[in-house]
Amino acid sequence: MDKKYYILTFGCQANERDSETLAGILQKTGYVPAAELFDADIILFNTCCIREKAENKVLSQVGELKELKAEKPDLIIGICGCMVQQEKMAEKIHRRAPHVDLIFGTHNLDQLPELIKKLEETKTPQTQILADLQEIKEDLPTVREVPFKARVNITYGCNNFCTYCIVPYVRGREKSREPQYILKEIKDLVADGVVEVMLLGQNVNSYGKTFDPPVTFAHLLEQVNAIEGLKRIRYLTSHPRDFNVDLIKTISGLAKVCPHFHLPLQSGSNKILQKMNRGYTREHYRELVETVREYVPSASITTDIIVGFPGETDEDFQDTIELVKELRFDSAFTFIYSARTGTLAAKMKDQIPLAVKKSRLQQLMQVQNEISLAINSQLEGQVVEVLVDGCSKKDQAILEGRTATNKTVLFAGSKELIGKFVDVEITDPQTWVLKGKLK
Ligand code: SF4
Structure with a gap:
């Protein structure tokens, strides 16, 4: 009988994409998907570490599998993803959950079959974690969630070091994929029935900067847009620091690139933006939005906003509210700042009390929800x-x-x-x- 796998994915699109690769690798090794976790012969937790809460959730879920492992000693339990990239995390997992068999990092996905083999041969838990991506592995097998849409990695890692974010420490320095591999992957996907691709990177706008000569994200989009049979192109995530007029002009001329701009603002206060190390001001951000609306009048613009960053005063928060009212986003993902161990912001003084953060979030959501409803209402009858x-x-x-x-x-x-x-x-x-x- 075929062995079965079950993957639990936490976190962002990059992790979702990695889980597709893990599924592809397991299927190539002879595993088939399990309908239920309890039916599986291998259970993988592909983890996120953006918030400490997410880590504790994984550890408690893994803890709950102790009895299952006792009943099925051949069951393989693995933890991978961003969480294990943190210093001393592997030791912590071994201590808290000795029934875990595999621990491997975000840069070691291709080694999964080897790790399973070694585990089966030696009956000893296996750990494999590379601190940084040495070389991008092309042609890893993939199993997509749906046949008509696909996520395509274009960059890995991040160089931005926003002071609240753990990603650069766990995903390593930014590396771009060579355009020919990206284009080949998309052409193959289209031949396989895909009509929409999502180009993925922590900061897609800085794509190709390290190539000699550099390749811009705009140039990559032009080439992807030329692929016959592809209908829609999306990308995630844009960083306002690297988003520019040339890119907006290029996008405005590319029919397949969706007129949706997700541009994380994070704060409307210049003081807070600086403390976050975001590398732009509210004025620069406003200009970008105005330029998008000038060149792509049909655009929807969405954003991410964090409230209660250390040192955020009522005035800073009002700056955010005013900018949100002025720029009128189609929608916004709004978050309460939560300190992440290992980041600079976690050590900053003037952490904001939770009650204040909650109240600011409520105010912001109320303002944004009214704007979203007003914008969407204009579509009635269309x-x-x-x-x-x-x-x-x-x-x-x-x-x-x-x-x-x-x-x-x-x-x-x-x-x-x-x-x-x-x-x-x-x-x-x-x-x-x-x-x-x-x-
Ligand atoms: S751009 Fe900033 S928020 Fe985004 S992954 Fe990089 S450091 Fe984190």
């Missing part, structure tokens, strides 16, 4: 093109898809439409979703 992703989690009779502007649309329709582009008339625009009917 017909939008939607790529159908699947059924809504809440109601299997309702389909869910996205517009090019990355708005979620819900409507009744047949499952045969999944993976297809359809026109939907918006009948009930809401804050977070647009409800409509098939045209």
